[in-house]
Amino acid sequence: MTKTFKTLDDFLGTHFIYTYDNGWEYEWYAKNDHTVDYRIHGGMVAGRWVKDQEANIVMLTEGIYKVAWTEPTGTDVALDFLPNENKVNGTIFFPKWVQEHPEITVTFQNEHIATMEAAREKYATYPKLVVPEFATITYIGDAGQDNDDVISEAPYAGLPDDIRAGKYFDDNYHRRNH
Numbered sequence: 053m054t055k056t057f058k059t060l061d062d063f064l065g066t067h068f069i070y071t072y073d074n075g076w077e078y079e080w081y082a083k084n085d086h087t088v089d090y091r092i093h094g095g096m097v098a099g100r101w102v103k104d105q106e107a108n109i110v111m112l113t114e115g116i117y118k119v120a121w122t123e124p125t126g127t128d129v130a131l132d133f134l135p136n137e138n139k140v141n142g143t144i145f146f147p148k149w150v151q152e153h154p155e156i157t158v159t160f161q162n163e164h165i166a167t168m169e170a171a172r173e174k175y176a177t178y179p180k181l182v183v184p185e186f187a188t189i190t191y192i193g194d195a196g197q198d199n200d201d202v203i204s205e206a207p208y209a210g211l212p213d214d215i216r217a218g219k220y221f222d223d224n225y226h227r228r229n230h
């Protein structure tokens with residue numbers, strides 16, 4: 053996609069795949085002005101996926117966007133998107149328990165909110181693991197807002213490649229059967 057991002061509206065409804073410099077691969081969707089969905093393909097919590105996470109989303113200046121949220125796990129995330137430069141800067145603040153038991157969080161979180169809340173009470177929060185990284189965007193798609201087909205199944209090996217190859221979504225950005 054060769055669109056130039058100028059306004060907040062240009063960003064909302066956009067679907068991204070990017071790889072952090074530490075090798076972690078994330079897929080993320082600006083679902084609307086207060087909601088994000090994402091899927092994690094590589095890194096400490098690869099396999100995790102989340103829909104309808106409430107987030108704060110603003111445009112800092114033309115074409116530069118800041119997104120921040122806090123999760124039921126106690127993980128906090130702050131992302132700066134520079135889509136015109138194909139760059140993201142992300143900082144993830146993991147509670148100690150997620151670093152020690154990442155497997156608890158590797159699931160479709162929406163069906164396991166009570167498990168996340170129980171784990172954050174049971175296990176240690178501190179010291180937190182802070183992961184500040186730049187990422188390179190490898191895919192940008194114009195999915196439109198509130199599209200539940202964007203993040204609609206568990207991550208599998210090759211999913212980012214299927215999306216980048218244009219095999220995963222049809223012309224209306226609905227998921228093809230596979």
Ligand SMILES: C=Cc1ccc(O)cc1
Nearest residue numbers: 078080090127129142144
């Ligand atoms: C923990 C979630 C998360 C989602 C996207 C991203 O780039 C970093 C963290």
